[in-house]
Amino acid sequence: MRLSKKKRQSRLIESFQKNPFLTDEEMAKQCSVSIQTIRLDRMELGIPEMRERLKHMAEKSFDEVRSLSPEEVIGEVISLELDQSGVSVLEISVDHVFERNQIARGHYLFAQANSLAVAIVNADLVLTRSAAIRFVRPVTLGEKCVAHAKVVQKQPSRFQVDVETKVLDDMVFQGVFDVYRATN
Amino acid sequence: MRLSKKKRQSRLIESFQKNPFLTDEEMAKQCSVSIQTIRLDRMELGIPEMRERLKHMAEKSFDEVRSLSPEEVIGEVISLELDQSGVSVLEISVDHVFERNQIARGHYLFAQANSLAVAIVNADLVLTRSAAIRFVRPVTLGEKCVAHAKVVQKQPSRFQVDVETKVLDDMVFQGVFDVYRATN
DNA sequence: CACGTTCTAGTACCTAGTACTAAATTAGTA
DNA sequence: TACTAATTTAGTACTAGGTACTAGAACGTG
Numbered sequence: 466m467r468l469s470k471k472k473r474q475s476r477l478i479e480s481f482q483k484n485p486f487l488t489d490e491e492m493a494k495q496c497s498v499s500i501q502t503i504r505l506d507r508m509e510l511g512i513p514e515m516r517e518r519l520k521h522m523a524e525k526s527f528d529e530v531r532s533l534s535p536e537e538v539i540g541e542v543i544s545l546e547l548d549q550s551g552v553s554v555l556e557i558s559v560d561h562v563f564e565r566n567q568i569a570r571g572h573y574l575f576a577q578a579n580s581l582a583v584a585i586v587n588a589d590l591v592l593t594r595s596a597a598i599r600f601v602r603p604v605t606l607g608e609k610c611v612a613h614a615k616v617v618q619k620q621p622s623r624f625q626v627d628v629e630t631k632v633l634d635d636m637v638f639q640g641v642f643d644v645y646r647a648t649n
Numbered sequence: 650m651r652l653s654k655k656k657r658q659s660r661l662i663e664s665f666q667k668n669p670f671l672t673d674e675e676m677a678k679q680c681s682v683s684i685q686t687i688r689l690d691r692m693e694l695g696i697p698e699m700r701e702r703l704k705h706m707a708e709k710s711f712d713e714v715r716s717l718s719p720e721e722v723i724g725e726v727i728s729l730e731l732d733q734s735g736v737s738v739l740e741i742s743v744d745h746v747f748e749r750n751q752i753a754r755g756h757y758l759f760a761q762a763n764s765l766a767v768a769i770v771n772a773d774l775v776l777t778r779s780a781a782i783r784f785v786r787p788v789t790l791g792e793k794c795v796a797h798a799k800v801v802q803k804q805p806s807r808f809q810v811d812v813e814t815k816v817l818d819d820m821v822f823q824g825v826f827d828v829y830r831a832t833n
Numbered sequence: 834c835a836c837g838t839t840c841t842a843g844t845a846c847c848t849a850g851t852a853c854t855a856a857a858t859t860a861g862t863a
Numbered sequence: 864t865a866c867t868a869a870t871t872t873a874g875t876a877c878t879a880g881g882t883a884c885t886a887g888a889a890c891g892t893g
Contacts, residue, residue: 523703594783
């Protein structure tokens, strides 16, 4: 049985969201309407064709992979003295910001600082126990965040790492991380 | 000038890795050979066509997109009372953990909590000013983190949001977020 | 020179579409 | 019920970015 246009369209939105890999042909079968109807619907709803959808997803994930890298560290570490200090750089890309206002989401700045704090400690397994952080001023698209980390307290298996992130000379983030060497 | 077959092919591998969006035509131009040569090369090297490459990337990122979503919120928000409380769930996937020990990187837990704290506040533009957090115990692959957020202090443009993340009844993360409504 | 490798050219075909025209069907309503 | 408007379907021409295949040209080397 066939749904009304409205119902079909809202179903389309949901379906394509849930499974962007669906072709018009498959959708047409699922809705038991012609392929042209599905295409008209996509036009009206502004849903791009499958290939474009996949391209979009690939693009988004491609940048993400490079910036919010699946590596151990977010941001590029440009210097590192184990158990002492380190510097990493993170350039704020479209993937890091709120669409509306181009301001970076806090957790990316946190991730950069946290990763650096963990990377700095010379041990196999290092975890964060706690942190106190402050977002001093919003960071916007394109700005280059340079995080400086310094170990300020060293105990056999416990470290306090201070991180300050700046854009040029402008402090944007400040954090104190309490990290520890865990037994594997 | 033209490279030897071997050099061209290793260049192809590199190029396609660096930019999977390249078509055969573009590659052909770059190498100043015919499009057929590029296709023969891809055959030999077992590199699929661009559309398949993108589809592959999209597939890989699809699961990721749902959990580590590029949306405003990390984790799935399952309930939300604006200006009051909210709950979100994040299942720890391979993308969230250190390879060595399957322990989730702290910033994902932070991201979940931070996103929820921001989502809870009913305003167009909400940013985090500061936070104090504690990683109570490590979270491992597959565990389902349920974050409960509660607004504990409300001022016209400033909120204190407490977040507690649990795995079953086990507290794993605790944070106090100071967020504010910003002028756009 | 002959032979094999490498490269190019060209054709037929494919998928998943766009853009468009035109007809058929259905729904609403005076 | 008849007319109109919205909706749906059908069909054609065309596109990108390919596959699969055939055939010939150019090059290098013994």
